[in-house]
Amino acid sequence: MALQCGIVGLPNVGKSTLFNSLSNAKAQAANFPFCTIEPNVGVITVPDERLVNLAKIDNPKKVIPTTIEIVDIAGLVKGASKGEGLGNKFLANIRETDAIIHVLRCFENDNITHVDGTIDPVRDKEIIDTELQLKDLETIESRIAKVQKQAVTGEKSAKRLFEIFQQYKNVLEQGRSARTVVLDKEDRKLVRDLHLLTDKPVLYVCNVDEKSAVNGNAHVDAVREAIKEENAELLIVAAATEADIAELETYEERQMFLEEAGLTESGVSRLIRSAYTLLNLETYFTTGPDETRAWTYTKGMKAPQAAGIIHTDFEKGFIRAEVIKYADYTALGSEKACREAGKISVEGKEYVVQDGDIMHFLFNV
Ligand SMILES: Nc1ncnc2c1ncn2[C@@H]1O[C@H](COP(=O)(O)OP(=O)(O)OP(=O)(O)O)[C@@H](O)[C@H]1O
Numbered sequence: 001m002a003l004q005c006g007i008v009g010l011p012n013v014g015k016s017t018l019f020n021s022l023s024n025a026k027a028q029a030a031n032f033p034f035c036t037i038e039p040n041v042g043v044i045t046v047p048d049e050r051l052v053n054l055a056k057i058d059n060p061k062k063v064i065p066t067t068i069e070i071v072d073i074a075g076l077v078k079g080a081s082k083g084e085g086l087g088n089k090f091l092a093n094i095r096e097t098d099a100i101i102h103v104l105r106c107f108e109n110d111n112i113t114h115v116d117g118t119i120d121p122v123r124d125k126e127i128i129d130t131e132l133q134l135k136d137l138e139t140i141e142s143r144i145a146k147v148q149k150q151a152v153t154g155e156k157s158a159k160r161l162f163e164i165f166q167q168y169k170n171v172l173e174q175g176r177s178a179r180t181v182v183l184d185k186e187d188r189k190l191v192r193d194l195h196l197l198t199d200k201p202v203l204y205v206c207n208v209d210e211k212s213a214v215n216g217n218a219h220v221d222a223v224r225e226a227i228k229e230e231n232a233e234l235l236i237v238a239a240a241t242e243a244d245i246a247e248l249e250t251y252e253e254r255q256m257f258l259e260e261a262g263l264t265e266s267g268v269s270r271l272i273r274s275a276y277t278l279l280n281l282e283t284y285f286t287t288g289p290d291e292t293r294a295w296t297y298t299k300g301m302k303a304p305q306a307a308g309i310i311h312t313d314f315e316k317g318f319i320r321a322e323v324i325k326y327a328d329y330t331a332l333g334s335e336k337a338c339r340e341a342g343k344i345s346v347e348g349k350e351y352v353v354q355d356g357d358i359m360h361f362l363f364n365v
């Protein structure tokens with residue numbers, strides 16, 4: 001299943017415009033608040049030069065990039081956690097995502113309505129954060145009520161859970177996000193089914209005008225200062241410009257347009273790369289005469305789990321993996337040459353897959 005990133009922000013800040021610049025599925029983007037009600041879902045193929053280079057070597061029948069899903073969600077307003085605006089429905093859409101792309105309006109334009117009258121991305125960010133935190137507080141309070149009894153009489157894990165919930169509650173009550181609570185691996189497992197909104201990794205996208213696409217502006221600086229302690233990524237994107245670029249037919253045209261705007265890489269590529277880092281994702285490849293394909297896995301995964309992404313049987317019946325490094329494959333030009341040069345390593349269940357590995361799994365079922 002593809003990972004999902006949800007685009008959130010106040011109404012009319014450019015969420016659908018950003019969505020349109022990212023995906024081929026088109027959402028309605030217009031200058032009025034609450035233009036989007038039903039979430040728009042788009043699939044983005046992850047651009048990867050290595051996939052192209054491998055395909056050049058093997059010339060397969062099919063080349064399959066890996067994908068992530070982007071969801072354009074309705075705008076959120078103050079009071080959403082209490083059902084204002086599109087309130088709870090909106091929050092349910094966010095709960096289903098793996099990461100949040102938080103769009104902040106950092107462009108001045110008197111013709112585009114701002115629901116709060118002035119351009120102030122730091123205030124906007126706080127409005128959204130507060131709503132998400134209030135919703136999390138509600139979740140945590142109801143969970144605390146449930147484990148309270150067990151925490152006194154029950155097992156050690158229930159006691160620990162109770163402590164962690166209290167920690168979350170304290171943080172949220174101070175107006176901070178759940179992601180500021182740092183847990184070790186064991187504790188993480190305990191709270192796996194909690195799905196707090198403010199625990200999801202977040203990427204801030206400062207939506208600027210075309211002139212500020214490269215260096216940003218004072219609004220961007222203010223956001224950068226405000227998120228300094230959050231351990232979050234910030235990306236400057238001129239969404240309206242990017243959406244125009246995405247409309248162009250050919251790669252050459254798009255490249256020319258980008259250069260005119262002073263950009264070397266499209267916002268789409270930058271955003272996807274950031275989302276990958278944010279979600280702790282890497283890519284391995286499989287390649288041969290039939291198919292060259294990129295697979296997304298979570299950093300640190302061992303060979304059997306990584307094989308399970310292709311098919312659960314690969315994980316269940318895992319025997320071993322043959323691994324070729326991308327650099328060797330492209331330098332030597334074929335699997336045969338790699339074999340002859342001793343560049344294929346045979347790895348077992350404990351092998352930790354590395355970004356760019358070319359994998360061949362052996363399994364029996
Ligand atoms: N960087 C930008 N510069 C100028 N105008 C922009 C920029 N980004 C978006 N806009 C304009 O802002 C308006 C609102 O954009 P959009 O519909 O994408 O907002 P939204 O956040 O999806 O709103 P809603 O929450 O109502 O769905 C549109 O007219 C769009 O063209």
Ligand SMILES: [Mg+2]
Nearest residue numbers: 015016035036
């Ligand atoms: Mg919209």
